[in-house]
Amino acid sequence: MDIYEELEKRGLVAQVTDKEEIKQLINGGGARFYIGFDPTADSLHVGHFMALCLMKRLQMAGNKPVVLLGGGTGYIGDPTGRTDMRSMLTPETIQKNCECFKKQMERFIEFGEDKALIVNNADWLLDLNYIDLLREVGACFTVNNMLRAECYKQRMEKGLSFLEFNYMIMQAYDFWHLSEKYGCNMQFGGDDQWSNMLAGTELIRKKSGKDAYAMTITLLLNSEGKKMGKTAKGAVWLDENKTSAYDFYQYWRNVDDADVMKCIKMLTFIPIDEIEQMEGWADNRINEKKEILAFELTKLVHGEEKAQKAQAMAKAAFGGGGELPEKHVNVEFKTIIPVLVAAGICSSNGEARRLIQQGGVSIGEEKVTDINAPVKSGDVIHKGKKVHIKIVIE
RNA sequence: GGGCGGAUUGCAGAGUGGCCAAAUGCAUCAGACUGUAAAUCUGACGUCUCCGACUUCGGUGGUUCGAAUCCACCUCCUCCCA
Numbered sequence: 001m002d003i004y005e006e007l008e009k010r011g012l013v014a015q016v017t018d019k020e021e022i023k024q025l026i027n028g029g030g031a032r033f034y035i036g037f038d039p040t041a042d043s044l045h046v047g048h049f050m051a052l053c054l055m056k057r058l059q060m061a062g063n064k065p066v067v068l069l070g071g072g073t074g075y076i077g078d079p080t081g082r083t084d085m086r087s088m089l090t091p092e093t094i095q096k097n098c099e100c101f102k103k104q105m106e107r108f109i110e111f112g113e114d115k116a117l118i119v120n121n122a123d124w125l126l127d128l129n130y131i132d133l134l135r136e137v138g139a140c141f142t143v144n145n146m147l148r149a150e151c152y153k154q155r156m157e158k159g160l161s162f163l164e165f166n167y168m169i170m171q172a173y174d175f176w177h178l179s180e181k182y183g184c185n186m187q188f189g190g191d192d193q194w195s196n197m198l199a200g201t202e203l204i205r206k207k208s209g210k211d212a213y214a215m216t217i218t219l220l221l222n223s224e225g226k227k228m229g230k231t232a233k234g235a236v237w238l239d240e241n242k243t244s245a246y247d248f249y250q251y252w253r254n255v256d257d258a259d260v261m262k263c264i265k266m267l268t269f270i271p272i273d274e275i276e277q278m279e280g281w282a283d284n285r286i287n288e289k290k291e292i293l294a295f296e297l298t299k300l301v302h303g304e305e306k307a308q309k310a311q312a313m314a315k316a317a318f319g320g321g322g323e324l325p326e327k328h329v330n331v332e333f334k335t336i337i338p339v340l341v342a343a344g345i346c347s348s349n350g351e352a353r354r355l356i357q358q359g360g361v362s363i364g365e366e367k368v369t370d371i372n373a374p375v376k377s378g379d380v381i382h383k384g385k386k387v388h389i390k391i392v393i394e
Numbered sequence: 395g396g397g398c399g400g401a402u403u404g405c406a407g408a409g410u411g412g413c414c415a416a417a418u419g420c421a422u423c424a425g426a427c428u429g430u431a432a433a434u435c436u437g438a439c440g441u442c443u444c445c446g447a448c449u450u451c452g453g454u455g456g457u458u459c460g461a462a463u464c465c466a467c468c469u470c471c472u473c474c475c476a
Contacts, residue, residue: 159472250430257431287429318430351423354438360424384423386430 001272002027003061009272010265012054014191014216017201022213025186029062031213033186034178036121036171036193038070039097040089043239044104046229047190049301050220052108053267054188059109059116066184067105067118069098072125073170076163094122104238108300117182121174128173137173140206141199149195168196175200179212191216220266222259238301245302246325249310252294254386260289268296317388324380324390331393336361336373336381339391345383360384 004023007013016022025031035051037044044052055065074094089097098120109116146152146168152160175197178184187197197214204212220228229236229251236251237243243251255263265275270292278289291311298307316322329342337352340361346352353371355361361368362382363375375381377393 254430257429260431284429286431290429290431314430346423348441350441350444351439353444355424358424358438384425 003057006272007054007057011262012050012217012266014218015194016215017198017213021211022186022215025213026058026061026063031058031063031186032066032182032184033058033063033188034066034068034175034184035188036068036070036073036174037101039074039094039101041235041237042097042100043237043242044101045235045237047220047227047235049229049238050217050267051188051190052105053269053300054217055109055116057269058188064114065109065116066178066182067109067111067116068174068178069101069118069120069122071095071098071120071122073121073167073174074098076167076170098122100239119178119182121170121177124177125170125173133173136207137169137176137203140203141169141172146199149199151192151195168199171196172199172203175212176203176207179204179210180208185211186213186215188215188217191219218266220263222256228255228259228263240302240306244325245298245306245310246313248301249294249298249307249314250386252297253290253314255290255293257286260286260293264289264293264296268293269300270296324388326390326392328392328394334375334393335371336363336368336375337371339375339393340381340383343381343389343391345381345387345389355383 001009002023004013004027022031026033035055037048037051055067059065071094074089074097075091102118105111105118111118146165147156149168151168152165155164171193175184175187187200189197194214194216197216201212201214204210222228236248252263261275261279264270264278265272268275278292281289294314295307295311298310302310312322313325316324327343329339331338331342336356337349340346340352340355341349346355352361356368356371359367359369360383363373363379375391375393377391380388380390382388
């Protein structure tokens with residue numbers, strides 16, 4: 001099976017500029033494509049992960065990826081899909097974030113001579129001269145067209161700053177620059193980037209008369225239509241210090257029934273015919289599918305060893321036996337309330353108290369009824385049915 | 395630059411002198427039912443030394459026995475006119 005067909009079967013293809021041309025290009029390994037990453041945080045998250053997977057898939061098919069770090073566009077902030085303005089990042093933060101991104105990416109993509117490139121648009125955007133840019137690029141766009149772009153619609157009601165309005169121009173400029181300098185002929189991105197990407201292909205056509213292509217990837221939405229990879233505590237990060245391997249595993253272990261197959265298709269590298277087989281499995285094997293999903297993804301992100309460990313801990317926590325996730329705490333009073341707070345299970349004493357009063361906490365097999373119940377090192381605390389932690393008091 | 399309106403507890407959004415820790419919806423957490431799923435029902439959802447007390451309604455002052463609510467100034471934002 002060729003790569004394009006595989007992408008389609010996995011449900012990754014959302015919009016393309018020219019299906020036949022693109023098919024030929026990527027199937028033949030002739031694409032030099034880029035994907036942009038905005039350094040808005042110090043770690044990549046699940047949303048980026050899909051883009052990385054896509055890069056890897058295309059790289060395996062012989063295409064050459066270019067990772068574009070938005071060190072320059074980070075100064076502007078993409079207004080797409082936002083209802084308010086993004087807080088402006090300081091140059092130091094952007095710099096730091098870029099470095100974090102780079103490190104994490106190196107685990108997925110092979111960089112190097114004639115392989116994949118990593119570039120930072122700060123290198124060319126920061127030196128641009130305003131007047132030159134207006135003459136060269138500004139002339140190629142009409143405001144009328146830009147305003148029609150879907151990504152600005154929402155913001156037309158709330159207010160869109162001129163700064164953010166220029167994001168599209170910058171992204172188009174990037175594409176053009178990469179096309180000139182590295183022979184980049186294609187751009188991939190999330191489906192919400194479509195209008196920005198089209199601006200790029202158009203600019204290239206106008207400036208150099210060359211054809212360039214764009215393809216968007218389906219956004220990973222859950223059955224409720226919300227972006228996946230968000231939890232109450234925030235995004236699901238790829239950095240282990242921000243989201244532990246165990247929590248990462250649990251996130252996928254707990255996805256809705258309706259979303260399991262979609263996630264397996266879009267995110268894992270399990271061959272498509274195996275996936276098709278899994279689709280035929282009986283309903284009662286749904287949990288098996290979730291385990292596969294969780295394990296495969298944890299393996300990709302954190303490595304096989306940690307994935308195994310996470311899986312073992314999950315099985316211990318929910319099935320019994322084996323090693324449980326541990327939490328080290330340092331408390332003055334060794335009773336249940338301060339321990340719950342110190343372990344980060346509850347955010348305040350009041351919350352802990354309420355939880356106990358509602359019967360949501362147990363130590364070992366015993367349900368806690370006394371808000372002053374003692375806790376000793378090595379006790380296993382359960383909160384609800386999903387949080388099981390072994391407490392180690394230091 | 396001129397005019398109007400606005401800023402409320404995670405979000406949305408009521409409240410316009412005491413009955414307000416502040417309606418309602420969403421999100422979240424727990425209990426019941428389950429499959430570490432969904433749906434449904436129940437409860438909780440500012441903080442604390444929790445039958446009580448304390449701190450919150452953009453900021454700073456003021457009026458008042460009493461202010462999220464009234465006044466003044468400041469900051470930010472929407473909209474209308476330029």
